[in-house]
Amino acid sequence: MTTVDRGACPYPFSEAQGLELDPEYGRLRDNGELARVRMPYGGEAWMATSYEDVKTVLGDPRFSRAATLGADVPRMMPLIQNETNLLTMDPPDHSRLRKLVAKAFTMRRIEMLRPRAQEVVDGLLDDIEAQGPPADLVEGLALPLPITMICELLGVPYEDRDKFRAWSDAALAFNAFTLEEIQAGRDGLREYLAGLVAQRREQPTDDLLGVLVQARDEEDRLSEAELVQFGVTLLVAGHETTANQTGNFLFTLLSTPHLLRDLRENPELLNPAIEEMLRMTPLGTAAGFPRIATEDVVLSGTLVRAGEAVMTQLASANRDGGVFDHGDEIDFHRENNPHIAFGHGVHHCLGAQLARLELQVAVGSVLNRFPDLRFAVPVEEVPFKTGRLIRGLRALPVTW
């Protein structure tokens, strides 16, 4: 067991650049170290970087998300998380909430939405084509697809998208916005969803929000605050993630000619290619949501004491050479790809099947439609956003 105090390293190690992962994570992982880091807020934490450690922290009930609620825990986000949602709950409370909607997100149910996703993408690509090159695939495709899908599932009016996009963008900021703006984003989302809930009490609906309202009013299976935050979580998680990853994946393909060629020559590789890009594309600019150990646990030979915080870096776990051969390389022909880009354990991404569907349809269709797709500006000029929880392009200017 480690006894020497090496001192905590200031975190993040560096500012995220494009889709690059800071090599320090790989170094720590390959040294078998559990890192000690000083987070921007809330003090020091441990940082898990290996596949095994990250899976343990995400999957083992001795690590709690609920213990971070309302507490000044080590973290990336400036504000303390004081609103209960799926991601701040442990079982059995978490299971009580998640099972209310789990059925709507199973593989089987999501597959039924494939024709609708295709129709939405075809319509978006028609518009892009009609307007002629150049086009911005972020505004034209990556954002409107997931927003349309989650709006239809939840029952949120698509016309309100500019409003909730702005709130959501601020709510997930590190330093791209002021504290007041971040708080206003969170308040805006909460009040907006509370309004949609109120409408459903006047006029019941059979969308997911309607189902949740019914579960509260008729069966008392969740509280009012849980209901509203559930809506917020689904709306935000349902579009920020896939929208950014769609742009990120297209960026990877357009900037790596041999990958693009491989996929164009072997269209049956689409699904494995999406899985491989999920594995290799760090969605977060920094390590994910902290967990608190509820008992002493040993990780990579280091004792984590009860009450201490552990951060996880999914992207370095996903490149762990012990699990993935030549783990730092993108290979669409990989046989075995048990990546954890959607997390692991009780918080394993509820929307994973929906995200896969959207990414498959968006990336597959855009390559089909535009056989000569390429950047409309030099690759260095494709702009990335900064100062946020999630990595992504500000715009993806393309021509064909």
Add this chain to the structure above:
Amino acid sequence: MADGRWNVAIDSGTCIGSGVCAGTSPKYFKLDGGYGTPVADEVDADDEVVTAAESCPMEAILVREVGTDKVIAPLD
């Protein structure tokens, strides 16, 4: 509400190893070689088993009543 004996099975070809079942109900589910596995194939009826089965994104967990083979979960 639940009584009797249930049979619990996981279709290993369908399981994606999400770990949701084992996290939701370590009493009845564990991960073995990265995939979900029932701790025991036959258990006393318990709603916790249904909760875990209904949380499986792949609907890979099948819960049936012993004797009658009536499907307890997943139900539509």
